Amino acid sequence: MPKLRILILIFIVVFAFIGAVLVFRHPIKKKIVNKIEKNIPEKILSNPTVLPTKSVEDVNKLYGPCFKISVLMYHHIEEDVDAKAKKQSSLNVSPDFFRKHLEYLRDKGYRVIEPKDLIAILNGSQKIGGKLAMITLDDAYSDNYSKMYPILKEFGYKATIFTPTGLVNNPDYLSLDQMKEMKDSVYFANHTWSHHSSAGTKEVLDKEIGTADLQLSENGFNPEKIFAYPYGNPSLEAINVLKEKKYNIAFTTKHGNILCRGKALELSRIRVGNAPLSSYGL
Numbered sequence: 001m002p003k004l005r006i007l008i009l010i011f012i013v014v015f016a017f018i019g020a021v022l023v024f025r026h027p028i029k030k031k032i033v034n035k036i037e038k039n040i041p042e043k044i045l046s047n048p049t050v051l052p053t054k055s056v057e058d059v060n061k062l063y064g065p066c067f068k069i070s071v072l073m074y075h076h077i078e079e080d081v082d083a084k085a086k087k088q089s090s091l092n093v094s095p096d097f098f099r100k101h102l103e104y105l106r107d108k109g110y111r112v113i114e115p116k117d118l119i120a121i122l123n124g125s126q127k128i129g130g131k132l133a134m135i136t137l138d139d140a141y142s143d144n145y146s147k148m149y150p151i152l153k154e155f156g157y158k159a160t161i162f163t164p165t166g167l168v169n170n171p172d173y174l175s176l177d178q179m180k181e182m183k184d185s186v187y188f189a190n191h192t193w194s195h196h197s198s199a200g201t202k203e204v205l206d207k208e209i210g211t212a213d214l215q216l217s218e219n220g221f222n223p224e225k226i227f228a229y230p231y232g233n234p235s236l237e238a239i240n241v242l243k244e245k246k247y248n249i250a251f252t253t254k255h256g257n258i259l260c261r262g263k264a265l266e267l268s269r270i271r272v273g274n275a276p277l278s279s280y281g282l
Contacts, residue, residue, distance in 0.1 A: 063262030067121055069113070070257045070282050071134040072101070073269040076141050077148040080274070095147045097274045102155045104277045105133055112157045115187055115224045119248045122261045133282070135159040136251065136269065138191065138228060140168065145178045152185055162191035162228035162251070165215040176219065188221040190247075195230045198238035205241045213245060224248060227265075239265050257281070 060066045075091035076083055083092035093101075105112060110133045113121075118134060120126035135152075137144055140163040152159055161182075167173045179188055193211040196204065209227070216222040225247045229238065232253025242250055242265055249264050256268030270280050 059258050059260060063260035065122075065124065066258050066260035067128050067132075068257055069118065069121070069128075069132045069134065069259050070110075070280075071136055071251065071259070071267065071269040072277075073251075073253065073271045074098070074135070074137045074148075075139055076143055077137075077151075078143040079147075092274075093272065094274055095151060098148060099151050101272065101277050102151065102157060104282070105157075106155060108282070110282075114158045115160055115189065115226045115249070118259070119224055119226075122249065122259065122264055124261075136228070137161045138230075139164065139195065140174045140179075140188075140191070142172050142174055142178075144186075145174055145182060149182055149185065158185055158187065160187045160189055160226070163188050163212070163216070163221075164191045164193060164195040164230065165212040166193040167195065179221070180219070183220070187224075187226075188216060190216060190222055190225075190227040192230055197231045198229050198233060198235035200235075200237065202237045202241060205235075205238050206244075209238070209241050209245065226250065229253075234266050 074093055076088050077093055077095055077098050078088075080089065080092065080094050083089045083094075108131065110131045111129075113132055113134050115134075117126060121128050121132075135157060137148065137159060138161075140161050144161055148159070161174075163174070163179070168179070169175050174182075179186075190209060190212045192208040193215075194208060196208040198205065200208070213222070213225075225245070227242055227247050227250040229250065229252055234250065234252055239250075247265065249267055251267045251269055253271065254266075254268045255270060257270060259267050270282075272280055
């Protein structure tokens with residue numbers, strides 16, 4: 001009789017365990033997926049084969065003229081071990097992969113354009129020809145000088161660094177002297193004064209964008225008047241400030257490679273990571 005009770009107890013425990021697994025299976029799976037997306041967003045959230053896209057013709061009807069141009073977005077360029085130690089892995093591309101990206105652009109016949117070229121294309125004063133790409137980096141980190149800049153010069157390409165001017169000369173950010181040294185290969189553009197989001201009052205945004213605009217201009221930077229929204233999301237208030245200050249183009253972090261004149265202050269980019277450019281639809 002005691003043996004029968006033990007067997008019944010074991011059966012109840014096993015049945016309860018199986019039931020618990022069935023009930024919680026989906027939430028556990030969801031947590032794992034969320035963790036993966038957080039750690040490697042460049043492979044999941046920025047892959048054109050995953051995200052829905054529209055053709056140039058479709059978008060052209062709404063905001064045209066539109067053009068297919070791949071604007072690549074980077075942040076840190078440093079060794080993965082250093083990025084991991086600084087908890088910057090989600091924003092990092094290793095120098096090795098950055099070099100591979102530039103090799104890919106060269107070998108596949110891409111023309112790497114500058115801000116003035118993009119403005120001219122959108123305005124219709126420069127005709128588009130062949131495959132076009134643009135290299136951008138956000139936040140003006142010091143590794144952009146120590147790691148990115150030598151590789152960029154090696155290939156003879158030009159890049160754009162969106163610079164929060166209030167952070168210049170601070171630890172882990174570019175110095176003004178470094179910016180001036182990089183000027184022949186790098187275009188420095190407005191990223192507000194303190195890396196302030198567009199979710200603010202017009203008064204605050206006017207001060208943030210205006211201060212950065214003045215500081216860049218005083219040092220001979222950003223003659224073409226281009227901007228990138230910190231944290232990637234535009235707002236009506238920010239767009240109005242940019243219009244008042246005669247800005248020509250502004251970039252979001254929204255994924256896409258179709259750029260339109262009618263959305264010149266809300267242009268898309270392609271966030272890339274430690275993966276071949278072919279995996280991002282280039």
